[in-house]
Amino acid sequence: MADLIAGVATSHVPAIGAAIDLGKTGEAYWQPLFRGFEPSKKWIADLKPDVVILVYNDHATAFSLEVIPTFALGCAAEFPPADEGWGARPVPVVKGHPELAWHMAQSLILDEFDMTIVNKMEVDHGLTVPLSLMFGQPDAWPVQVIPLCVNVVQYPPPTGHRCYMLGKAIRKAVESFDRNLRVVIFGTGGMSHQLQGPRAGLINRAFDTEFLDKFTTDPQSLVRLPHLDYVREAGSEGIEMVMWLIMRGALADDAKEVYRFYHVPASNTAVGHLILENPGLPQRRLAATEQQMSNPAVDAREEVVNHVVAQ
Amino acid sequence: MSDNGFDDIPGTILFDAERSRQGYHLNMFCMSLMSSDNRDTFRADERAYLARFPMTPEQQQSVLDRNWNRMLELGGNIYYTSKLAACDGLSFQNIAALMTGSTQEDYAKMMLEGGRSPEGNRSKSEWNRG
Numbered sequence: 001m002a003d004l005i006a007g008v009a010t011s012h013v014p015a016i017g018a019a020i021d022l023g024k025t026g027e028a029y030w031q032p033l034f035r036g037f038e039p040s041k042k043w044i045a046d047l048k049p050d051v052v053i054l055v056y057n058d059h060a061t062a063f064s065l066e067v068i069p070t071f072a073l074g075c076a077a078e079f080p081p082a083d084e085g086w087g088a089r090p091v092p093v094v095k096g097h098p099e100l101a102w103h104m105a106q107s108l109i110l111d112e113f114d115m116t117i118v119n120k121m122e123v124d125h126g127l128t129v130p131l132s133l134m135f136g137q138p139d140a141w142p143v144q145v146i147p148l149c150v151n152v153v154q155y156p157p158p159t160g161h162r163c164y165m166l167g168k169a170i171r172k173a174v175e176s177f178d179r180n181l182r183v184v185i186f187g188t189g190g191m192s193h194q195l196q197g198p199r200a201g202l203i204n205r206a207f208d209t210e211f212l213d214k215f216t217t218d219p220q221s222l223v224r225l226p227h228l229d230y231v232r233e234a235g236s237e238g239i240e241m242v243m244w245l246i247m248r249g250a251l252a253d254d255a256k257e258v259y260r261f262y263h264v265p266a267s268n269t270a271v272g273h274l275i276l277e278n279p280g281l282p283q284r285r286l287a288a289t290e291q292q293m294s295n296p297a298v299d300a301r302e303e304v305v306n307h308v309v310a311q
Numbered sequence: 312m313s314d315n316g317f318d319d320i321p322g323t324i325l326f327d328a329e330r331s332r333q334g335y336h337l338n339m340f341c342m343s344l345m346s347s348d349n350r351d352t353f354r355a356d357e358r359a360y361l362a363r364f365p366m367t368p369e370q371q372q373s374v375l376d377r378n379w380n381r382m383l384e385l386g387g388n389i390y391y392t393s394k395l396a397a398c399d400g401l402s403f404q405n406i407a408a409l410m411t412g413s414t415q416e417d418y419a420k421m422m423l424e425g426g427r428s429p430e431g432n433r434s435k436s437e438w439n440r441g
Contacts (some may be wrong), residue, residue, distance in 0.1 A: 014403070060390040064342045065335055085345055155327040155389055192426075196389040199322030199378060199405040201418060203426025228316045232433050236323050236390075265422040267404050301371035 001098065002181040004174045005046065005281055007247040007255065008040070009215070009274040010133055012056060012188040014125040015051050015267035017089055020132050021103050033271060036261035037133045040275060043259065049184040052143045053104075054125035055246045056188045057152045059084070062118075068154050069116035071166065074103040074109070074123075074147035078200050082122035091128050091137075097144040100177055104146065107173035120227045123147055130188045133273075136242065143184075152189065152240050156227060160242045164223045167249020174250075187247025189240025191262075192233070194271035201272045202235040208262065211241060216257040216276055238270075252278045317369020321438040322411075323398040340364040340374070341391035344398045353398065379410045 007285050016033070019025055025034045061082045063069065081092040135142060148170075151157055157162050158166075167185075191211065194202040211234075214221050223245060230239045242306055248255075259275040317325045331338075334411065341347045353360040359369045371379040374395065382392050385423070396406045408418035422429060431437045 059321065060338075060342060060388070060394070061345075063337050065331065067393075070422070077375060083345065085394050153326065154331055155325055162424075194323065195403055195407060196383055196410060197322045197324050198411050199427065199432055200411050201421055201427040202429060202432060203422075204429045205425065207429070214407070229321065232320050233429060236325065266424050268407050268422060268426075269358060270426065271378075 002051075002183055003175040004171050004183045004185060004250055004282075005049070005129065005277075005278050006184045007251045007276040008044075008130070008134065008184060008186045009190075009247055009275075009276075010037075010130050010186065011190055011266065011269055011271040011273070012126045012129040013266040013269045013271065014059075014084070014129065016271075017125045017129040017132060020137065021090055021252065032114065033263050033266055036271075036273065037169035037204050038264055039259060040134055040273065041136060041262075043275060044184070046185070048182070049143055051100060051146060051183045052131075052147045052187040053148060053174075053183060053250075054127050054130065054188065055148045055150060055186060055243045055244065056130070057240060058149050059124055059126055060153065062121045063122035063149070065154070065175045068151055069118075070151045071113065072116040072118045072120055072121075072147075072149040072159055073101060073105050074118050074145075074149070075105060076105045076119050076121060079123045079127075079145070079147060079251055082124045082126055085251045086126050089128050091132060092140045094123055094127065094131070094141060094147070097146055097181075099179070100174070100181065100183075101146045103171065103177050104131045104173040104213055107176060108166070108169050111169040111172065113169055118147075118149070120147075121147065126188060128184050134186075148246070150243050150246070154241065157242055159227070160225055160245045161223045163242045163245040164219065164249035166232055166244040167251075170246070171250045185247045185250045187244035190234070190238060191270045192238045194235030195237050195268055197262055199235075201268060202238075203264055204233050204235070204238075205262075205264065205270065206241055207238075208235045208270055208272055212260060212262065212274060212309070213246065214270060215274060216255060217249060219245065248276075254279055273281060282299045319434050319436075321432060321435045324380075327389045330386040331381075331388075332386070332387065334370075336364045336366045337370045337374070337382065337387050338361045338391040340366060341387070344394045350398050377409075379406050383410075407422060 019030045076096050081088045191205040191208040255276045261273040263271045370385045408415045
């Protein structure tokens with residue numbers, strides 16, 4: 001049986017991908033951000049998942065206004081990185097897991113989530129930046145990836161509650177797959193940011209902090225948050241945070257936060273990052289992980305505060 | 312859109328159904344710039360290239376003027392207009408600064424200092440006081 005063992009939330013800012021691809025990660029502007037992901041890279045290298053279900057949004061790349069699926073599941077064997085107007089990112093082709101993806105599609109549709117099945121799709125920074133943040137720059141990605149594309153560009157996106165419930169159905173689908181696979185789910189996008197209009201540049205640290213605080217232990221208080229609140233408080237593109245709730249719904253109610261990082265800015269965006277583990281992971285790993293995680297997390301938070309104050 | 316609250320958020324243009332209908336061809340023009348051949352053709356003669364798309368004269372003018380806020384008001388979406396920006400060699404942060412009426416330096420500094428605060432930026436009534 002496949003096991004859904006952990007969740008990762010992270011922003012997917014395109015400028016982060018550009019910084020990695022252009023070798024700028026050591027620059028003063030970027031160094032604090034990338035340092036915040038070092039423990040995460042160690043964590044996932046140790047965890048060695050077989051498959052990542054990667055929840056993200058397409059940014060007018062694979063889909064345009066011609067077709068706007070609310071939830072699209074990538075069932076192909078591979079997904080090439082897209083040319084988003086400045087050449088494709090120099091990252092490996094993303095290998096899918098068609099058997100599990102098709103199993104999920106069937107299970108989700110029979111569970112009354114009307115998924116769009118996608119057999120041909122290029123993937124943009126929304127998917128490849130989280131992979132780069134977690135896995136660095138390998139010759140081949142060390143996991144198979146099932147893309148789950150959510151519309152958050154055309155209003156209205158799905159509600160937070162719908163996303164959360166989809167997450168629960170995803171867990172059921174994964175755990176009814178008759179193969180021994182270790183599966184991690186990524187929820188990406190956010191946190192507060194607004195890319196458009198005279199109010200561009202909005203960052204709401206208080207909103208983001210409360211979202212991070214409630215996400216693991218009290219997600220019920222977030223799932224009914226209206227779209228209006230996201231847009232007003234976290235910016236027009238802050239609405240992407242509903243995608244994190246798919247990840248949360250897919251994990252156990254008593255999943256545990258083992259790492260947190262927050263940093264402002266990456267270009268126009270507040271970067272948020274969480275790692276959650278389901279109960280049942282070998283205790284040895286969990287303990288080791290906590291030990292590895294706790295200090296860097298605190299350092300990272302101090303770093304962020306210092307960074308902002310120093311500027 | 313008048314009674315659902317979104318219209319009261321200042322400086323923010325929600326890409327809703329009405330704007331999507333209005334802006335379809337404007338956005339699909341931007342989408343066409345994903346191809347480098349199309350970018351070259353557009354750069355060679357912007358007006359001629361724009362004439363291929365059934366956009367309104369106002370929409371065409373907003374593109375020619377690179378009036379980034381006006382494009383959004385006429386149904387453009389930021390993820391599409393950013394493709395026009397990329398064609399011009401501008402980043403998301405570059406056009407964000409332009410849309411806020413700020414210099415690049417001031418905008419970048421604001422972001423480094425923690426971004427634009429939500430205080431005073433939640434309701435149009437807060438922008439109209441001054």
